[in-house]
Amino acid sequence: MKIIVMGAGVIGVTTAYYLAKQGAEVVVLDRQDGPGRETSYANAGQLSYGMSSPWAAPGIPWKAVKWLFMKRRPLFIWPLISPTMWKWCAQMLRNCNEESYRVNKGRMVRVSSYSRDVMPDLVAETGIAYDGKREGTLQLFRTEKQVKASKADQEILDEYDSPYEVLDRDGCIRVEPGLAQVREKFVGGLRLKADGTGDCRMFTIGLTEKCVEMGVQFLYGQPIRSIAIEGDRVVGVDTEIAGRITGDAYVCAMGSYAVRVLNPIGIRLPVYPVKGYSVTLPVTDDAHAPQSTLMDETHKVAITRLGDRIRVAGTAEIAGYSDRLGPHATDTVKHVIGDLFPRGGDLSRAEGWTGLRPMTPDGTPVLGPSRYDNLFLNTGHGTLGWTMAAGSGRAVADVVLGRTPDISFDGLTAERYAR
Incomplete structure (x- = not known):
């Protein structure tokens, strides 16, 4: 055949x-x-089995409005004359309710959990080297409000038997020692223990x-x-x-x-192309660099350790099929790595990239x-x-x-x- x-x-x-x-x-x-x-080519590098959740969730419309006015915002929407774009946005908004979220989350977890289960066999069969690790994802919270909001995610993780642990500030530093020098910038975290990392390309x-x-x-x-x-x-x-x-x-x-x-x-x-950005930079001090992967919940930016490199990815830009990498496009992701791991990598040697994520509204x-x-x-x-x-x-x-x-x-x- x-x-x-x-x-x-x-x-x-x-x-x-x-x-x-x-x-x-x-x-x-x-x-x-x-x-x-x-x-x-240069995505976040996260194997996010425990974080497989739809963007369309209760409360997202109001959060999206606030994100649009942040100085280092995670969301950009360009007012294009595009019926396809606005139709997709409307479909996504219709999924921003509790019932749809649970249905969509269940479907996504079904696929990601299966992927988690078969991936080790694929790697063992092929012997592929890809800077892979399986040390979990730390969802980092800068505010107590984010800590409280994570309880809803914990209930869903329990429902799908996805292992996790709730961490205070010291617990986060135990997992990621490089955060010790910026301990005043966060209050706690949620560690998703089944997650992994690796260079997709x-x-x-x-x-x-x-x-x-x-x-x-x-x-x-x-x-x-x-x-x-x-x-x-x-x-x-x-x-x-x-x-x-x-x-x-x-x-x-x-x-x-x-x-x-x-x-x-x-x-x-x-399926709509939602643009994302990343930078990849060399590690300069292992003791002050990330060891696995974490998500800055405030800026929606992922930081991932890939061997002797750090990949920092984030931003959702709704702008059609544009693949332009403007001079300030990676400012947000650069800010986050510099803010949380100021001695971990060399930002002067950061390589910028942009790619189009194929998003469905659900x-x-x-x-x-x-x-x-x-x-x-x-x-x-x-x-x-x-x-x-x-x-x-x-x-x-x-x-x-x-x-x-x-x-x-x-x-x-x-x-x-x-x-």
């Missing part, structure tokens, strides 16, 4: 790996000149090499122009360079760009079958593509090959939007 995978980011490559592992002939198409060149490149050894063919520099349809089936993928590429089945794993090839064939997914990815018999979807993971990659890749591969996946696809498919 020949399967065409569209997209060579972490989602597409993990899907290709699990397809090839089960004996399929696989061809991966990507417009870039190598794997993991877009959203997978290193992982994607390493897994690509394993896929090649297994016979997977990667065709780079191949922008996809359209998907060709006859009746209820896909008959090929038309590329700008190589022309039509054909197979028995097709998987769309193109992240934010999936909608550009799916809309013309009648699959209308509310936070849940879009996985599995589509309206066409031989077209399958693996997109819409938002900020959690790295977290969910192994689980969604394996589950989608099972569905493509006609096997029963280990998790239920109820509420994960595109059908939830058709209704």
Whole structure:
């Protein structure tokens, strides 16, 4: 069985790996000149199994208004004349209630927990080195109000058996000793013990090499122009360079760009590109640098240790498909690392990056079958593509090959939007 995978980011490559592992002939198409060149390139590096939550939550509309007026704000909304953008924002607002939050959270945790369970086997099978650690995430609270608000998250973590511990100021310093010199800037934290870290791009490149050894063919520099349809089936993928590429089945794993090839064939997914920023800087003093990963709850900025580097990522910018990295775009993430770990890394050598997160309004990815018999979807993971990659890749591969996946696809498919 020949399967065409569209997209060579972490989602597409993990899907290709699990397809090839089960004996399929696989061809991966990507417009870039190598794997993991877009959203997978320099993301936060967090494997956030315990923090898999939708952005659409009770109280978020009011918080969003306040964020827009912060000096170092975590949210930017550019007033574009874009019906698609405003429709997506309206859909997200409709999910900002307790009932929707719990439903969406449950769906997301189903995928992320499965990914947590299968990831160790994937790493053991392949021997990939990706600066990986599994030492948990520290959600850092600067105010007592944030501590109290975290109790609702603790109830959900209990519901899904996700291990955690509540820490006071000294407990946070025990986990991250580098915070000792700024102890007056926070009051406590919530440590999610099952979470991990790792360089997503290193992982994607390493897994690509394993896929090649297994016979997977990667065709780079191949922008996809359209998907060709006859009746209820896909008959090929038309590329700008190589022309039509054909197979028995097709998987769309193109992240934010999936909608550009799916809309013309009648699959209308509310996947919107939410722009994020990061900087990567070298460690200068290990004793004063982060040891694992933490989330500054005030600024919504993630700080992650990746070997001898520090990755700092954050900001949600709703501005369409812009990939511009302006001169002040990374000011917020630079402020946070300098504020919490002033002696940990060399900000003068920070490398800036921006990428487009494929967000759904309910936070849940879009996985599995589509309206066409031989077209399958693996997109819409938002900020959690790295977290969910192994689980969604394996589950989608099972569905493509006609096997029963280990998790239920109820509420994960595109059908939830058709209704």
